[in-house]
Amino acid sequence: MRTYLLRRLLQAVFVLWAAYTVSFGVLYLLPSDPATIMAAGGGDASTVTQEQTDALRHSYGLDQPVAQQYGTRLLDAVHGDLGRSVQNGVPVTHLLSRALPTTVQLAASAMLLALVLGSALALAASWTRRGWLRQLLLSLPSLGVSAPTFWVGLVLVQLFSFHWRVFPAFGDEGFAALVLPSVTLALPGAALIAQVLAKSLRTALAEPYVQTALAKGASRRRVLFGHAVRNASIPPLTLIGIMAGNVLAGAVVVETVFARAGVGRETAAAVTAQDIPVVQGVVILGAVTFVLTTLAVDLIHPLLDPRITTTTTRPAVRA
Amino acid sequence: MTGSRHQASLLTSAVVLSLTLAACSSGSSTSPAGGASAKPHAGGHLTFALGSDPICVDPHQAATNDAVYAARGLVDSLTDQDSATGRIAPWLATSWEVSPDASAFTFHLRDGATFSDGTPVDAQSVKANFDAVVKLGAKSIFGSGYLSGYRSTEVIDAHTAKVTFDHPNAQFLQATSTTTLGLLAPASLKRSAESLCAGPLTGSGPFTLDSYTPGRSVELSRRANYTGGSALWRHTGPAYLDKITFKVVPESGVRTGSLESGQVDAIAGVAPQDEAGLTSQGEKLLSRSNPGVPVALSVNAGRPQSGDIAVRRALEVAVDRKEVVDTVLSSSYHPATSSLSSTTDDYQDNAKLLAYDPAAAGRILDAAGWRAGPDGTRAKNGVKLDLKVILAPNFGPNQSVLELIQQQLKKVGIGVTLKVLTIADYQLAQKSGDYDLAWGNGTRADPDILRTAFSSKLLNLSRIQDPRLESLLDAQASAADPAKRAGIVATAQRRVLEQAYQIPVFEMTSVFALSTKVHDITLGSSSQAQFHDAWLS
Numbered sequence: 001m002r003t004y005l006l007r008r009l010l011q012a013v014f015v016l017w018a019a020y021t022v023s024f025g026v027l028y029l030l031p032s033d034p035a036t037i038m039a040a041g042g043g044d045a046s047t048v049t050q051e052q053t054d055a056l057r058h059s060y061g062l063d064q065p066v067a068q069q070y071g072t073r074l075l076d077a078v079h080g081d082l083g084r085s086v087q088n089g090v091p092v093t094h095l096l097s098r099a100l101p102t103t104v105q106l107a108a109s110a111m112l113l114a115l116v117l118g119s120a121l122a123l124a125a126s127w128t129r130r131g132w133l134r135q136l137l138l139s140l141p142s143l144g145v146s147a148p149t150f151w152v153g154l155v156l157v158q159l160f161s162f163h164w165r166v167f168p169a170f171g172d173e174g175f176a177a178l179v180l181p182s183v184t185l186a187l188p189g190a191a192l193i194a195q196v197l198a199k200s201l202r203t204a205l206a207e208p209y210v211q212t213a214l215a216k217g218a219s220r221r222r223v224l225f226g227h228a229v230r231n232a233s234i235p236p237l238t239l240i241g242i243m244a245g246n247v248l249a250g251a252v253v254v255e256t257v258f259a260r261a262g263v264g265r266e267t268a269a270a271v272t273a274q275d276i277p278v279v280q281g282v283v284i285l286g287a288v289t290f291v292l293t294t295l296a297v298d299l300i301h302p303l304l305d306p307r308i309t310t311t312t313t314r315p316a317v318r319a
Numbered sequence: 320m321t322g323s324r325h326q327a328s329l330l331t332s333a334v335v336l337s338l339t340l341a342a343c344s345s346g347s348s349t350s351p352a353g354g355a356s357a358k359p360h361a362g363g364h365l366t367f368a369l370g371s372d373p374i375c376v377d378p379h380q381a382a383t384n385d386a387v388y389a390a391r392g393l394v395d396s397l398t399d400q401d402s403a404t405g406r407i408a409p410w411l412a413t414s415w416e417v418s419p420d421a422s423a424f425t426f427h428l429r430d431g432a433t434f435s436d437g438t439p440v441d442a443q444s445v446k447a448n449f450d451a452v453v454k455l456g457a458k459s460i461f462g463s464g465y466l467s468g469y470r471s472t473e474v475i476d477a478h479t480a481k482v483t484f485d486h487p488n489a490q491f492l493q494a495t496s497t498t499t500l501g502l503l504a505p506a507s508l509k510r511s512a513e514s515l516c517a518g519p520l521t522g523s524g525p526f527t528l529d530s531y532t533p534g535r536s537v538e539l540s541r542r543a544n545y546t547g548g549s550a551l552w553r554h555t556g557p558a559y560l561d562k563i564t565f566k567v568v569p570e571s572g573v574r575t576g577s578l579e580s581g582q583v584d585a586i587a588g589v590a591p592q593d594e595a596g597l598t599s600q601g602e603k604l605l606s607r608s609n610p611g612v613p614v615a616l617s618v619n620a621g622r623p624q625s626g627d628i629a630v631r632r633a634l635e636v637a638v639d640r641k642e643v644v645d646t647v648l649s650s651s652y653h654p655a656t657s658s659l660s661s662t663t664d665d666y667q668d669n670a671k672l673l674a675y676d677p678a679a680a681g682r683i684l685d686a687a688g689w690r691a692g693p694d695g696t697r698a699k700n701g702v703k704l705d706l707k708v709i710l711a712p713n714f715g716p717n718q719s720v721l722e723l724i725q726q727q728l729k730k731v732g733i734g735v736t737l738k739v740l741t742i743a744d745y746q747l748a749q750k751s752g753d754y755d756l757a758w759g760n761g762t763r764a765d766p767d768i769l770r771t772a773f774s775s776k777l778l779n780l781s782r783i784q785d786p787r788l789e790s791l792l793d794a795q796a797s798a799a800d801p802a803k804r805a806g807i808v809a810t811a812q813r814r815v816l817e818q819a820y821q822i823p824v825f826e827m828t829s830v831f832a833l834s835t836k837v838h839d840i841t842l843g844s845s846s847q848a849q850f851h852d853a854w855l856s
Contacts, residue, residue: 032743038382039457040746048464052457088375089513090533099534154572162576169577170568172535259568261372261534269372269534274743 012291019287034086034274083277092281102172103262107247113186118193126201144191153184153257170259181258200232244293363855368568370588375516378501388848389537392526394501399549400844405664410549421489421799428478434504442480446472451508465494487797490767525558537565559854589830591649603833606651607846608826610663610764613655615823616756617780625755629687631819637680637731647719655823658815665766665808672816680731697732705734710758711745764844766808781820
């Protein structure tokens with residue numbers, strides 16, 4: 001177990017470094033730079049001179065050679081200093097830690113909701129004996145996956161905020177403001193979980209042990225919830241690791257629609273302004289999230305199914 | 320990102336429209352609250368939705384319209400500019416003198432004006448502010464141009480400051496009326512540019528900054544001990560509103576719906592397609608053309624097609640501006656009638672030169688040897704008349720407008736290829752010259768924007784070498800006498816159109832929507848929202 005964790009940790013460090021390096025390379029290779037973008041003032045005719053732009057570039061260290069910039073920034077990053085935003089000089093760590101709670105709140109509630117909705121749908125579809133109802137329930141997920149997030153968000157906001165005035169349309173203060181964005185962000189995930197869980201439940205219910213359990217007199221409820229669900233939950237659980245990434249990506253759209261000052265909005269703004277330090281900060285944050293969720297998922301697997309072990313290098317025969 | 324946002328806005332408006340129709344059919348009718356008897360009174364908390372995060376609320380560094388709306392109330396300026404006449408009016412300065420070559424400006428300050436920390440607004444603080452803006456360099460994207468060639472500010476006595484430049488700089492007088500050159504307390508100027516962006520900061524204006532939460536909101540409070548004010552305001556002394564909260568709501572459909580459902584009192588950045596829905600719901604629209612260079616196709620005179628004056632002249636009369644405004648935009652927008660928009664100081668109507676006449680366009684092109692080919696597109700000496708137009712999606716309807724223009728030009732045999740670029744890529748293309756026409760505009764209330772745009776020493780958007788235009792642009796910059804300057808500016812405007820260096824299409828417009836209880840938000844000479852006279856009923 002300890003060697004396993006150590007290996008995973010090394011892997012995580014490698015993933016972080018790779019993400020950092022690739023994002024730096026991509027941003028650096030872009031033919032434009034943040035100083036020019038700022039000096040142009042968003043496309044309006046501005047009178048900033050070349051010398052002034054150069055001075056700006058110098059003040060952010062953007063005029064140094066690539067290797068030097070990469071080295072300095074990486075070293076700083078290792079020490080926990082991710083630099084300052086080029087747009088307004090705020091330290092990136094400060095900027096992200098300010099935006100993070102909003103996004104964590106949103107992401108956590110969306111994931112939870114996705115899990116509950118998705119599982120409920122899959123279980124209901126597996127439980128019902130009415131063929132048409134099952135068909136109907138099973139066709140919902142494809143609808144959920146194909147509806148664009150911003151569209152769902154806007155329809156929800158039109159109905160629940162502008163028309164019935166139940167929830168606020170924007171903002172990130174209080175529980176009421178969390179409802180619509182969470183639902184919007186949860187729907188694609190819920191659809192995915194429902195699809196995968198329904199499929200693996202079908203497979204599980206066709207296994208011989210289900211027949212055996214039923215023959216021994218177990219109720220349908222006991223077979224479905226006691227036996228099949230446990231075995232069928234491995235694929236959807238793996239999916240949750242991937243969903244964490246999707247939720248972060250979805251936050252860019254959802255936070256824009258619902259005017260939440262979270263990491264997604266910061267990302268959108270930073271990408272537009274080619275704000276290299278902020279984009280890099282976001283990439284690292286994303287990589288950390290990804291590494292942690294996959295690790296958590298991997299650690300939960302053996303609890304659900306003892307056949308899966310974390311120690312893959314265990315000797316085949318013990319002396 | 321911006322692309323999907325535009326799509327989203329269109330979609331919202333469709334949903335809004337259907338809901339509006341539903342509301343109408345159910346017979347609900349709203350009667351505006353009787354405003355005739357209501358009088359301005361103190362008190363109230365206004366919530367105003369902005370379309371983008373201000374990023375920086377320091378008036379000196381504020382770089383976007385949304386940032387300026389939030390920052391305008393924090394500072395007083397030396398002068399104000401009448402948005403109707405362009406006249407410069409007293410504010411912190413009661414009077415001023417301009418040297419005959421417009422390179423030195425002496426301001427006489429009003430007695431008794433203070434910053435919100437109680438320190439006096441004196442000549443020393445004027446000097447400290449201008450020195451600070453110059454030191455900001457490119458961090459003050461407007462200030463760097465306003466103070467170009469700044470030599471020094473001389474403190475003659477406590478109430479007199481003399482600003483001198485290395486070269487004639489007639490636009491500086493108008494620049495002193497802008498938010499960018501508003502006065503902050505010397506104590507604030509000692510702080511770093513970065514820390515001023517987020518506040519706290521101490522200004523000379525009728526409002527004080529309570530807080531700026533990036534990405535979320537800006538909170539202002541009324542300054543109770545404020546005296547004075549601009550000569551153009553409806554009242555002097557403290558503002559009426561107790562508090563203003565600016566909320567950042569990026570999606571235009573959500574802004575519109577939030578106003579209709581009473582979640583905010585006023586919104587900026589109303590999309591053209593949302594206007595009809597808002598007025599039918601009883602909200603008030605407030606709009607003003609932005610001064611400066613209208614939204615236009617700037618030619619690249621270095622290319623074979625757009626370098627031909629016949630092609631450029633043909634373009635000028637082949638674009639049906641009225642159709643553009645009527646079909647893609649809204650009644651708040653106006654067709655361009657000169658190389659300056661109608662709200663710019665010293666603007667002159669040149670609508671005749673731009674009158675829609677496709678037949679004339681055809682004649683001009685025929686005469687110059689551009690003949691129609693088999694596919695309808697004209698060509699000359701084997702060069703096809705197919706123009707590459709670059710645009711950035713910084714204004715929602717940009718692409719729809721250009722698609723319409725593409726159809727209009729097709730009728731006279733001019734082909735157009737549209738390249739939609741990110742703002743960064745647009746700047747690069749502009750620099751490299753890989754385009755025939757570039758779509759854009761520039762905001763500035765002073766006609767000196769013509770020099771910014773066309774002087775070969777500055778942006779030179781059209782890549783031209785025109786000594787005649789250059790001398791006109793230099794002459795207006797050194798004309799201290801307003802009447803003389805107006806004459807030169809008129810000639811320069813006409814010159815740009817006669818040479819067709821740019822094909823102006825429509826005037827960029829700032830559109831706001833207000834609930835019926837909001838009164839007297841005014842739009843300044845740069846079409847910025849101002850809140851000193853605003854009140855709630």
